[in-house]
Amino acid sequence: MNFDLIKDKFGAGITDVTIAHDEITVTARRDILIPLLRFLKEGEEFAFNFLTDLCGVDYLPASPRFQVVYHLYSLKHKHRLRVKVALEESDPEVDSCISLWAGADWQERECFDLFGIIFRGHPNLQRILLPSDFAGHPLRKDFPLEGIQEQ
Amino acid sequence: MSERTMKINLGPHHPSTHGVLRVVLELEGETVVDAHPDIGFLHRGIEKLAEHRTYHQFIVLSDRLDYLAAMSNNLAYVTTIEKLMEIDIPRRARYIRVILAELQRIASHLFWLGTHAHDLGAMTPLFYMLREREAVMDIFESLTGSRLTPSFMRIGGLAADIDGDFIGAVKAFTDTFAERVDDYETLLTANPIWKSRTKGVGVLDADACINLGVTGPMLRSAGNDWDIRKSHPYSSYEEFHFEIPTGKDGDVYDRYLVRIGEMRESAKIIRQVVDGLPAGPWLAKDARTAFPEKKELNTNIAALIQHFGLIMEGFKVPPGEVYHSIESPRGELGFYIVSDGGARPLRLRVRPPSFVNLQGLVRMIRGKLLSDAVAVIGAIDIVLAEVDR
Numbered sequence: 239m240n241f242d243l244i245k246d247k248f249g250a251g252i253t254d255v256t257i258a259h260d261e262i263t264v265t266a267r268r269d270i271l272i273p274l275l276r277f278l279k280e281g282e283e284f285a286f287n288f289l290t291d292l293c294g295v296d297y298l299p300a301s302p303r304f305q306v307v308y309h310l311y312s313l314k315h316k317h318r319l320r321v322k323v324a325l326e327e328s329d330p331e332v333d334s335c336i337s338l339w340a341g342a343d344w345q346e347r348e349c350f351d352l353f354g355i356i357f358r359g360h361p362n363l364q365r366i367l368l369p370s371d372f373a374g375h376p377l378r379k380d381f382p383l384e385g386i387q388e389q
Numbered sequence: 390m391s392e393r394t395m396k397i398n399l400g401p402h403h404p405s406t407h408g409v410l411r412v413v414l415e416l417e418g419e420t421v422v423d424a425h426p427d428i429g430f431l432h433r434g435i436e437k438l439a440e441h442r443t444y445h446q447f448i449v450l451s452d453r454l455d456y457l458a459a460m461s462n463n464l465a466y467v468t469t470i471e472k473l474m475e476i477d478i479p480r481r482a483r484y485i486r487v488i489l490a491e492l493q494r495i496a497s498h499l500f501w502l503g504t505h506a507h508d509l510g511a512m513t514p515l516f517y518m519l520r521e522r523e524a525v526m527d528i529f530e531s532l533t534g535s536r537l538t539p540s541f542m543r544i545g546g547l548a549a550d551i552d553g554d555f556i557g558a559v560k561a562f563t564d565t566f567a568e569r570v571d572d573y574e575t576l577l578t579a580n581p582i583w584k585s586r587t588k589g590v591g592v593l594d595a596d597a598c599i600n601l602g603v604t605g606p607m608l609r610s611a612g613n614d615w616d617i618r619k620s621h622p623y624s625s626y627e628e629f630h631f632e633i634p635t636g637k638d639g640d641v642y643d644r645y646l647v648r649i650g651e652m653r654e655s656a657k658i659i660r661q662v663v664d665g666l667p668a669g670p671w672l673a674k675d676a677r678t679a680f681p682e683k684k685e686l687n688t689n690i691a692a693l694i695q696h697f698g699l700i701m702e703g704f705k706v707p708p709g710e711v712y713h714s715i716e717s718p719r720g721e722l723g724f725y726i727v728s729d730g731g732a733r734p735l736r737l738r739v740r741p742p743s744f745v746n747l748q749g750l751v752r753m754i755r756g757k758l759l760s761d762a763v764a765v766i767g768a769i770d771i772v773l774a775e776v777d778r
Contacts, residue, residue: 259472259711289602290714291740295727309712309725309740313599313613316620320712341602344748352436367429367777376437383441 239317240283248274263320271323272333278310278319279338286310286319289339292346294353298379303327304355308335325355334360352377393417399762401430407504407766408773412750419759424751428744431777439737443703444470444544444678447737452538454739455775457500460493460529461717463542468623469713469724470544474706476678481669482546483625484662488559489529489541490624490715491655491662495566496525497718498648505645505767506577509586514576521562521569528558545679546672559663566656570649577645587642591753591765594639601752602745605720607769610647611639617716624715629661641768648770677704703732712740719743719770739778743771 239262245252251270256263266274278286288311295305302324310319323332334357336342346357347366354375357363365372374381394417401411409430415423435454439447451466452459464486471478503518526536532555533539533548541548577583593603595611608615614633618626634650636643672679680699681692698704708730714723720742727736746769754762 258709259475261712263710287599290721291712291723291725291738293725293736293738295736297735307725307738309723313615318712320710339602340600341745341748344744345602348744365429367432369429376434381437383437 239319243281243283244274244277247277261318261320263322265322265324268323268325268332271321272335272338275308275310275321275335275338278321284319285312285314288313289335289341289345290318292335292342292349294349294355294377296353296377296379298327301326304330304353306332306349306355330354331356331358333358336360351375354378394422401427404508407771408776410747410766410771410773410776412762412766414759414762416759421754421757421759421762424754424762426747426750428747428773428776431773433778435778436737436739439734441733443732444706444734445699445703447734448542448544449538449540452540453774454741454778455717455719455722455743455772456537457772458493458497458718459538460489460541461497461715461722463540464490464624465713465715465717465722466724467542467544468715469711469726470706472713473709473711473726473728474544474675474677476545476673476675478546478624478673479670480625480667481550482671482673484666485547485551485671486542486624487626487629487662488659491659492525492528492559492562494655494718495652496522498652499525501718501767501770502573502645502648505764505770506583508763508767509583511577511580511583514573517569517572517576521566524562528555528562531555531558543672543678543680545675546670550671556663556666559659563656563660563663567653570653570656574649578649584642586760586764587645587768588640589638590641590757590761591768592638592640593749593753597749597752598639601749603720603749605716605718605742605746605770606644606647606651607639607720607746607749609633610636610643612637617714617721621714623713626658628665629658631655631658641764644768644770705730705732706734714740717742719772719775720746739775741775741778743769743773743775744778747771747776 248270251267254265278284290309290311293307304325305322308321346360349355350363351365351367394415396415399412401409411427413425435450451462454462499518499522503515506514530536533541595613598608598611614635616633631654634647636647681696685692706728710727712725714721722742723740725738726734729735753765
């Protein structure tokens with residue numbers, strides 16, 4: 239994969255590129271996330287037509303606190319890429335990528351349900367695994383493993 | 390919702406939903422106008438629990454993700470940790486893992502086919518398929534002591550070596566299995582009722598599958614031959630010869646044919662592994678993760694301390710993040726693990742094939758008959774414990 243193409247196009251929008259365990263991770267600024275994903279999906283070099291997984295990570299007490307992690311796969315080139323975007327605790331919002339992959343629908347809902355991350359532009363951003371009247375987001379680090387009473 | 394339509398619940402307690410899946414169907418007569426799947430009844434917070442367990446303790450939880458394919462979950466989980474810790478696995482352990490994973494694929498597909506055929510009114514196949522599945526369960530039980538939740542794989546290898554009885558039982562099973570699959574096919578493949586219930590039903594073409602992230606037999610039934618065992622071989626799969634069965638229509642009938650073909654190929658793989666099984670250790674002697682041998686605990690204080698430390702505190706995993714996936718019976722089963730250098734994962738994410746594949750349900754049943762919905766739910770091959778985690 240030729241990363242100069244990405245860096246040329248997005249410049250300072252790409253904050254980090256790392257390679258570890260034969261896996262490539264690109265960290266991007268939030269404002270260029272959707273153009274970046276679109277470029278990765280539609281660019282011939284990359285052809286990441288497959289959204290394998292989308293999930294959140296809570297790095298409390300670090301700042302920025304949250305990350306949303308996208309695992310992409312290309313059926314054409316048989317390669318993988320991880321794209322990450324960091325989000326502040328005070329503003330845990332990111333644009334939805336549902337227009338690129340319909341499969342992002344439930345995965346974004348799950349991330350919202352368990353982390354409280356808002357996906358702007360998602361048509362039906364509701365809880366999916368937990369009941370709709372549940373309070374809190376259990377995969378956040380400040381949510382206790384035990385001790386919350388059943389409603 | 391208009392005056393002409395009515396809403397009904399399919400599930401959560403209905404045999405044809407294969408677990409606690411609830412689908413709110415909007416019907417006009419017998420035609421499904423719209424459908425809203427409702428999941429989460431079996432949510433146990435396994436990803437949250439994982440952050441409070443040591444890396445060894447999670448092996449037990451991984452069994453409980455997809456209880457029809459526990460060996461596959463074990464394999465996906467331990468290979469992810471091994472990738473993060475860069476542990477080399479002895480060849481014998483890799484081979485035995487392939488035997489177990491392929492036996493599990495056969496058992497899972499057999500159970501799927503039996504119950505799926507049962508949903509569609511064919512009572513007979515279930516008994517034959519459960520008979521062979523029981524043979525696999527017996528093999529697992531004799532090796533691991535457990536039928537559904539073996540927890541047999543360890544980080545670095547296996548919990549124990551296999552014995553001669555195991556190889557004999559596996560050989561006896563694979564010797565007759567191809568004939569058994571022929572028998573199943575005489576019951577279903579050319580059966581006109583079976584064909585009328587499945588052909589052209591629940592079509593999802595390859596582009597729609599890719600757009601939705603659908604993997605496994607559903608993707609292959611639509612004509613795409615992507616299989617992780619071929620494209621990114623793990624655990625020595627590159628050393629064995631096997632075909633990837635594909636369909637072309639992407640309907641319920643093709644999914645049936647693909648899974649039948651996969652069972653035949655799995656039996657061939659197992660046979661090759663058994664014939665080429667190398668001698669040697671079955672657990673990597675990596676001091677960070679491997680338990681000392683039991684007989685050493687009585688005489689060797691260092692071994693006792695190491696054993697105690699591994700149980701009480703676990704082992705530390707170097708900081709980093711890693712994603713690894715395998716081809717489970719249902720599709721791409723992946724683990725994404727973030728370590729902060731401690732003995733417990735900072736984040737453990739399961740990429741569940743059932744959850745992602747189930748998203749295709751609404752597309753496949755909208756505008757179709759209610760009875761088709763039952764066929765489609767069955768053909769996705771979901772396990773709700775994995776959907777809800």
